[in-house]
Amino acid sequence: MTKRLNSFVTSANSRDTEFPLNNLPYGVFSQGDHTRCGVAIGDFVLDVAALENQGLIDLGQPLLQSAAWNPVMDAGSDIWDQLRALLIALLSEGSADQGAVEAALYPLAEVQLLMPFTVTEFTDFYAGKNHAINVGTMFRGAENALPPNWLHIPIGYNGRASSVVVSGTDIYRPSGQLKGPDDTLPKFAPSKRFDIELEMGAIVGRPSSDRVSVDQADEMIFGYVILNDWSARDIQAWEYQPLGPFQSKATATTISPWIVTKAALEPFRCETPERDFELLPHLKDTGPMLYDIDLSVTIAPKGSDASEVVRTNYKEMYYSAAQQLAHHTSAGCAMRVGDLLGSGTISGATKESRGSFLELSWGGNEPFTLDTGETRSFIEDFDTLTLQGFAQGSDFKIGFGECTGMLLPAK
Amino acid sequence: MTKRLNSFVTSANSRDTEFPLNNLPYGVFSQGDHTRCGVAIGDFVLDVAALENQGLIDLGQPLLQSAAWNPVMDAGSDIWDQLRALLIALLSEGSADQGAVEAALYPLAEVQLLMPFTVTEFTDFYAGKNHAINVGTMFRGAENALPPNWLHIPIGYNGRASSVVVSGTDIYRPSGQLKGPDDTLPKFAPSKRFDIELEMGAIVGRPSSDRVSVDQADEMIFGYVILNDWSARDIQAWEYQPLGPFQSKATATTISPWIVTKAALEPFRCETPERDFELLPHLKDTGPMLYDIDLSVTIAPKGSDASEVVRTNYKEMYYSAAQQLAHHTSAGCAMRVGDLLGSGTISGATKESRGSFLELSWGGNEPFTLDTGETRSFIEDFDTLTLQGFAQGSDFKIGFGECTGMLLPAK
Numbered sequence: 001m002t003k004r005l006n007s008f009v010t011s012a013n014s015r016d017t018e019f020p021l022n023n024l025p026y027g028v029f030s031q032g033d034h035t036r037c038g039v040a041i042g043d044f045v046l047d048v049a050a051l052e053n054q055g056l057i058d059l060g061q062p063l064l065q066s067a068a069w070n071p072v073m074d075a076g077s078d079i080w081d082q083l084r085a086l087l088i089a090l091l092s093e094g095s096a097d098q099g100a101v102e103a104a105l106y107p108l109a110e111v112q113l114l115m116p117f118t119v120t121e122f123t124d125f126y127a128g129k130n131h132a133i134n135v136g137t138m139f140r141g142a143e144n145a146l147p148p149n150w151l152h153i154p155i156g157y158n159g160r161a162s163s164v165v166v167s168g169t170d171i172y173r174p175s176g177q178l179k180g181p182d183d184t185l186p187k188f189a190p191s192k193r194f195d196i197e198l199e200m201g202a203i204v205g206r207p208s209s210d211r212v213s214v215d216q217a218d219e220m221i222f223g224y225v226i227l228n229d230w231s232a233r234d235i236q237a238w239e240y241q242p243l244g245p246f247q248s249k250a251t252a253t254t255i256s257p258w259i260v261t262k263a264a265l266e267p268f269r270c271e272t273p274e275r276d277f278e279l280l281p282h283l284k285d286t287g288p289m290l291y292d293i294d295l296s297v298t299i300a301p302k303g304s305d306a307s308e309v310v311r312t313n314y315k316e317m318y319y320s321a322a323q324q325l326a327h328h329t330s331a332g333c334a335m336r337v338g339d340l341l342g343s344g345t346i347s348g349a350t351k352e353s354r355g356s357f358l359e360l361s362w363g364g365n366e367p368f369t370l371d372t373g374e375t376r377s378f379i380e381d382f383d384t385l386t387l388q389g390f391a392q393g394s395d396f397k398i399g400f401g402e403c404t405g406m407l408l409p410a411k
Numbered sequence: 412m413t414k415r416l417n418s419f420v421t422s423a424n425s426r427d428t429e430f431p432l433n434n435l436p437y438g439v440f441s442q443g444d445h446t447r448c449g450v451a452i453g454d455f456v457l458d459v460a461a462l463e464n465q466g467l468i469d470l471g472q473p474l475l476q477s478a479a480w481n482p483v484m485d486a487g488s489d490i491w492d493q494l495r496a497l498l499i500a501l502l503s504e505g506s507a508d509q510g511a512v513e514a515a516l517y518p519l520a521e522v523q524l525l526m527p528f529t530v531t532e533f534t535d536f537y538a539g540k541n542h543a544i545n546v547g548t549m550f551r552g553a554e555n556a557l558p559p560n561w562l563h564i565p566i567g568y569n570g571r572a573s574s575v576v577v578s579g580t581d582i583y584r585p586s587g588q589l590k591g592p593d594d595t596l597p598k599f600a601p602s603k604r605f606d607i608e609l610e611m612g613a614i615v616g617r618p619s620s621d622r623v624s625v626d627q628a629d630e631m632i633f634g635y636v637i638l639n640d641w642s643a644r645d646i647q648a649w650e651y652q653p654l655g656p657f658q659s660k661a662t663a664t665t666i667s668p669w670i671v672t673k674a675a676l677e678p679f680r681c682e683t684p685e686r687d688f689e690l691l692p693h694l695k696d697t698g699p700m701l702y703d704i705d706l707s708v709t710i711a712p713k714g715s716d717a718s719e720v721v722r723t724n725y726k727e728m729y730y731s732a733a734q735q736l737a738h739h740t741s742a743g744c745a746m747r748v749g750d751l752l753g754s755g756t757i758s759g760a761t762k763e764s765r766g767s768f769l770e771l772s773w774g775g776n777e778p779f780t781l782d783t784g785e786t787r788s789f790i791e792d793f794d795t796l797t798l799q800g801f802a803q804g805s806d807f808k809i810g811f812g813e814c815t816g817m818l819l820p821a822k
């Protein structure tokens with residue numbers, strides 16, 4: 001089993017840090033007015049833009065000078081490997097450049113984290129089987145829970161790139177057209193059933209202009225983030241037939257501030273589950289392409305401590321991001337650097353592993369209780385929702401940072 | 412009634428030209444290796460990048476030097492007005508700068524037209540009532556033709572910006588998962604029911620970060636294009652439940668090469684139709700925001716002349732682009748410069764005014780006959796489809812150029 005790599009940054013050598021030398025996730029940070037690319041290591045962020053300026057990182061061309069990781073993605077996977085190798089060398093115990101590197105470290109507690117990349121287009125999937133069964137059972141009954149296509153294709157819909165924000169961004173409760181079962185006409189009002197969806201996001205780092213295989217798709221993925229697909233269930237219920245979710249998903253989509261690269265997650269690959277039907281050749285599993293990543297959600301009402309309300313794992317998914325991406329290109333759809341694919345809500349088989357309030361409260365009919373004694377069916381104003389995830393190694397873990405946001409009242 | 416403005420470019424003074432001085436549509440052209448912004452006038456394209464370099468067009472900052480109209484949009488509506496006034500002055504009969512302007516004219520027949528702008532995100536609507544009734548009747552019967560929400564909100568779904576191509580681009584027949592009514596399992600095969608959708612596209616020229624009114628939305632629109640939302644009906648039938656169209660619409664979306672500005676279309680504004688239900692305040696009509704634009708589709712099988720198969724008008728729509736855009740922002744969705752909104756298929760009440768083959772052949776059950784004697788249910792390989800549109804003034808017309816594409820066999 002992969003062991004922890006040790007760094008001269010001692011906080012990176014703790015069993016508990018999210019950011020050991022094995023991780024090296026990519027973000028964008030600011031301190032004062034200066035915004036630049038950074039890499040998390042222990043309790044610090046490394047100013048890699050400065051190191052590139054000093055010549056300590058040389059990728060053949062300046063790639064770290066814009067406040068986004070898209071230029072690195074665009075440079076291709078040889079550069080991805082080169083940069084990771086360089087960073088490991090620079091930050092390792094016994095690094096020849098320890099002094100210069102230390103001068104480029106900033107305490108994480110003192111910086112602001114911004115969007116790590118520019119989202120080109122955003123696609124959201126519906127590829128968790130427990131989630132699809134739960135939602136389907138609520139809406140159509142247990143007999144018809146899974147739509148007929150569900151076991152053959154990773155169902156997805158195009159989302160809205162302009163909705164994607166970084167962790168920490170406040171979210172305003174949206175308004176929209178709502179029509180209750182007893183209303184004769186719809187009204188325009190604030191959503192009463194505002195929800196989270198616990199997801200992982202895969203970032204497309206290489207473009208394609210035509211259909212790609214599952215293996216090619218896996219190679220195109222640069223890294224992963226934790227993703228909260230905020231969802232207005234009552235807006236969705238009224239709008240989604242026949243063409244799918246639209247404004248119900250357009251308010252905001254929060255991502256974690258750190259892109260964990262595919263390279264860092266390599267030791268945690270795992271198989272997709274057993275198939276109910278053999279997948280068609282263009283989607284067939286060709287190797288382990290899910291990841292063993294523990295995920296959790298906490299909710300903190302205003303002025304209260306956080307209660308954990310969800311605990312699940314990314315390996316619960318039925319389709320990998322590579323399969324989703326292969327399907328995405330199947331009709332010739334061009335993919336571009338910076339495209340973001342949401343996994344779909346990640347729910348386990350047990351009640352406490354359900355990745356949305358819709359499932360946790362069974363459509364609002366079974367409110368659940370927080371540690372504070374309060375109950376919730378959906379999110380209330382001033383609740384702070386925090387999604388987290390990490391892959392657990394033998395003596396280290398790989399984290400993504402918090403994916404958090406507070407819900408403010410409707411404007 | 413608005414009269415034709417006369418230009419020293421005599422071909423612009425014909426009753427039949429699409430590009431009189433009243434129009435001045437914006438495109439991007441290349442001749443040799445040089446790609447730049449151009450404006451159509453009669454049989455010519457005016458190299459406005461060159462005129463800006465020479466100082467004959469001065470907008471306070473260089474806005475015409477990139478091969479896209481996004482910088483002009485981004486500069487705001489005062490600049491839009493300023494540029495139009497400058498162009499009218501430069502190209503009018505008696506222009507003081509006739510010599511310099513003539514030196515920047517290239518025959519349209521000798522240039523290649525490229526994408527006129529960079530598409531930020533693409534949204535497609537379903538806002539034509541006849542189309543929705545036709546499709547709904549085919550799929551759900553006449554009693555349930557319109558979904559319950561249809562008369563209250565302009566139903567839309569997020570499309571794929573990477574699918575948008577300029578007129579003249581060859582389209583490859585897509586493959587995808589298909590499952591016929593008698594198949595027990597889906598197969599992956601070329602689409603057999605590949606179709607057009609005759610639409611107008613509205614281009615968002617001003618950004619918004621929050622909900623906008625219908626009036627504000629109308630002000631945000633920069634101009635319009637003709638749009639063909641190529642659609643694989645058999646892929647759509649299998650994939651679209653429950654989250655809407657995805658790969659069925661991802662192969663390509665063709666737009667006309669010329670953006671006709673809102674200013675040029677001003678004389679042709681007309682009202683939306685009578686409402687079945689009063690719209691909620693945030694969507695209510697506040698003035699004439701549709702346009703009287705005649706639209707047609709021709710099909711030319713390989714080696715044959717084109718047959719006109721559709722003739723309709725943009726004023727058939729139930730919702731204006733401004734209403735669609737207002738709805739698009741209703742849950743707080745940010746809009747950006749370069750966002751493209753497809754109107755939805757534009758069908759009239761008569762058979763020959765149906766804007767898709769799905770409707771013309773009534774789901775493939777009633778093949779229609781071309782002038783050549785051939786019949787069609789859906790598009791066949793090597794068919795060339797051409798969409799056109801123009802607004803008819805007293806002694807001039809405002810055109811968009813052809814929105815055309817040939818279907819090539821599946822790869």
